[in-house]
Amino acid sequence: MSAREVILAEPRGFCAGVDRAIDIVERALQKFGAPIYVRHEIVHNTHVVNALKGKGAIFIEDLAEVPPGATLVFSAHGVSKAVQQEAKARGFRIFDATCPLVTKVHVEVTKLAREGYEFIMIGHKGHPEVEGTMGQLSDGIHLVEDVADVAQVQPTQTEKLAVVTQTTLSVDDAREIAAAVRARFPNVREPKQQDICYATQNRQDAVKHLASQVDVVIVVGSPTSSNSNRLRDLAERLGTPGYMVDDASELRPEWFDNRQIVGLTAGASAPEVLVQQVIARLRELGAVSVRKMDGVQETMHFPLPKGLKLDTPQAETAA
Template identity: 60%
Template structure:
């Protein structure tokens, strides 16, 4: 029985991840090691280890950063308290927060200034959620599921709005928003959908891939929210779906009896890992590779001032 590998399109790095990695690499080139990065700059083990080898030091607590050193915020964003602490420590700061996450931060501040309570749809403990909820000192409420909406208590249902973590499942978020609107009919939506273009495109691509395949492999690290959502999207369409950090985690038994093998990658997973996965699946018996058509992405986010080429 022959096996064919089908590649999702688009897959892998998005503009926000490209920018975040470039910020760390450019800072290392201009200022030399060590460059301190608050949290993993993007959620991919391979990328983080490669930057660590170049001299990046990943920390969670700013107390671990020497006075006057150079600090980079991860693509997930940070609470205002972290920015204030960095200023007090006299750090040189470059912000690698994805501009689409920054957009949500701006929405939160606008809603707060309008005296609204704000519901955050997201996953507790995720750095993007902590950063977004940390843009204001009060009046934010986290919901993770439709069930959470049923027990949510807010001060004034007539002065309520919501925002979303950018890397969630589009379908899951839609269900939560529907539940919010049913329970709080006057809730205000953000000016634009918070789910980022790359998340939307990759989820649409994995749906098309799932319809054409009987197994889907998602390349991504365990702590990558958008990679986890891709695996869930495929699984919910009735396809065997697995997420792997690298090719060594693939198991030959997964592919027994499978003819159409789909491969995609989360927005923080580099193409080199995808190619290694393809090579391993070929070793399991796949004899051809094709790429599905999909949305072409042309978005580029500029580097911060101070890191741009002269």
């Protein structure tokens, strides 16, 4: 290995929404005991999901897999109205771990739909967040994945048309697609604040700063993680080779041939312990120094749902 230095992106790793979602599952397990059922992966990280499985969480896609009276947690990505209604009808004890920034989009869609709006949603087909947001309505919401899709959208009316965005997209891609939407529908209503979340924005900004200083970028994140994939894509777009790994075991020595400086970051659902394991592996491969890049210090915190306060001060402290 010729790489000698590792530069850590700042910020990286867990965001407030991911912290909250994992905390909800862990507290539910402590308060109600195993098993706790979780609809979809709580966050898109293999190691997080496996750790929670080891503590007694059971991840399901179909609510028919959940026994009557069980405790059910909705994942951080959010769910459709139909899933919410089915879960309520089945009588589960429900805790909603949807990221509050995703919930904000759901609330906006519901509010504007009552005012007669149709929607264009910028996002990736099949992603659970997109399914959850589009599932807030029975119709009148149209998905576009790229600029070409914008030309194919056929809303039933254009007097009241609004655009919403998946929170974990490439900021640059979303801006380009939104511009195409505005060009075709000049009166489209846009969010007062952009839907792409602060953590996605901050991590992409950090990679933009990082990529110019390094010879290769490593992103810690699982293949299903949209925001992690966008970080790798962004490095590549900026002309710096980028690779995504679930953990240190996936690092390949040839990635570092003739590359002196390695940039390292992590998606919003990747725990810091995995970053530290990657650093340890890079040291084994020859890296001799690690330094942290200057960057935004995130202080965002989201409160937990009611009903998850632990019974004793000792338990609360331990949590």
